[in-house]
Amino acid sequence: MTDAPAKPHKGRGMEGFVATWYARQTAHDREEVQQTARRIADLLNPGSRVLEIAPGPGYLAIELAKLAGGRVTGLDISRTFVQIAAENARRAGVDVDFEHGDAADLPFPDGQFDFIVCRAAFKNFTRPLVTLNEMHRVLKDNGTALVIDLRKDYSPRAVSDYFKNRGFFTAAIIKLTFRTMLKSRAYSKESMMGLVAQSQFGQGEIRLDPIGFELWLRK
Numbered sequence: 001m002t003d004a005p006a007k008p009h010k011g012r013g014m015e016g017f018v019a020t021w022y023a024r025q026t027a028h029d030r031e032e033v034q035q036t037a038r039r040i041a042d043l044l045n046p047g048s049r050v051l052e053i054a055p056g057p058g059y060l061a062i063e064l065a066k067l068a069g070g071r072v073t074g075l076d077i078s079r080t081f082v083q084i085a086a087e088n089a090r091r092a093g094v095d096v097d098f099e100h101g102d103a104a105d106l107p108f109p110d111g112q113f114d115f116i117v118c119r120a121a122f123k124n125f126t127r128p129l130v131t132l133n134e135m136h137r138v139l140k141d142n143g144t145a146l147v148i149d150l151r152k153d154y155s156p157r158a159v160s161d162y163f164k165n166r167g168f169f170t171a172a173i174i175k176l177t178f179r180t181m182l183k184s185r186a187y188s189k190e191s192m193m194g195l196v197a198q199s200q201f202g203q204g205e206i207r208l209d210p211i212g213f214e215l216w217l218r219k
C-alpha cells in the first residue's frame with residue numbers, strides 16, 4: 001500500500017499516568033461527546049457495525065453503544081487506554097469490544113463496518129495515508145467515515161473559552177500542549193484534503209468550526 005512521507009513525531013500512544021490524566025480531563029467533554037454520538041446514531045441502521053479508531057478512554061464508543069444498539073468496536077494503540085475504556089464500558093453496562101492495535105494496520109477483514117469515527121487522534125498518526133486507506137478497506141460499500149480533529153489555524157480564543165472551567169493550572173497545561181505539540185501536528189483544510197485526494201476515498205467533505213474540522217468520507 002502506498003504512503004505519504006511519514007510524519008516526523010514518534011506517534012507513541014499515550015500510556016500510564018498520561019492516559020489516566022487524559023481520561024480524567026476528557027470526562028468534562030461529556031456533553032459534546034453525547035451530541036456527537038447522537039448525530040452519528042441518527043445515521044445508523046439497526047445492526048450497523050461501528051468502529052472507533054483511537055477511542056482513548058472510550059467515551060464516544062460507549063455513548064454510541066448506548067444509542068445505536070449495533071456492534072461497536074474500538075481500536076487503540078495504547079494498552080492503558082484499552083484497559084481504561086473496557087472498564088468504563090463495564091461500569092456503563094454496555095458491550096463494546098475494545099481492542100489493541102494500530103490504525104495503520106487494522107486487524108479486520110475488508111468491508112466490515114458501516115461507520116468509522118476517529119476523534120482527536122488523526123493528527124497523531126505517523127502513517128496518515130495508509131491509515132485513510134485502511135479505513136477505506138474495512139468500510140462496507142456505501143459506508144461512511146468521520147474524522148474529527150483540530151484545525152491548524154484554530155482560534156486560540158475559542159480554545160481558551162473551551163477550557164475556561166478547568167482551573168487555572170490545568171487550563172495553562174492544556175493551552176501549552178496546544179501551542180507546543182498539537183498545533184504543529186494538526187492539519188489545515190488544504191493539507192487534509194490533499195491527503196484525501198491521494199487516498200482510496202479520492203474525495204470528501206470538510207466542515208470547519210473555530211477549533212476543529214469534521215471530515216466526512218464515503219466509500
Ligand SMILES: C[S@@+](CC[C@H](N)C(=O)[O-])C[C@H]1O[C@@H](n2cnc3c(N)ncnc32)[C@H](O)[C@@H]1O
Pocket residue numbers: 011012013014026053054055056057075076077078081101102103104118119120121124125126
Ligand atoms: C488525544 S487521544 C484521543 C482519544 C479519543 N478519541 C478522544 O476523543 O478523546 C489520541 C488517541 O490516539 C491513540 N493513537 C495514537 N496513535 C495511534 C495509532 N497508530 N493507532 C491507534 N491509536 C492510536 C492514542 O493511544 C490515544 O488514545
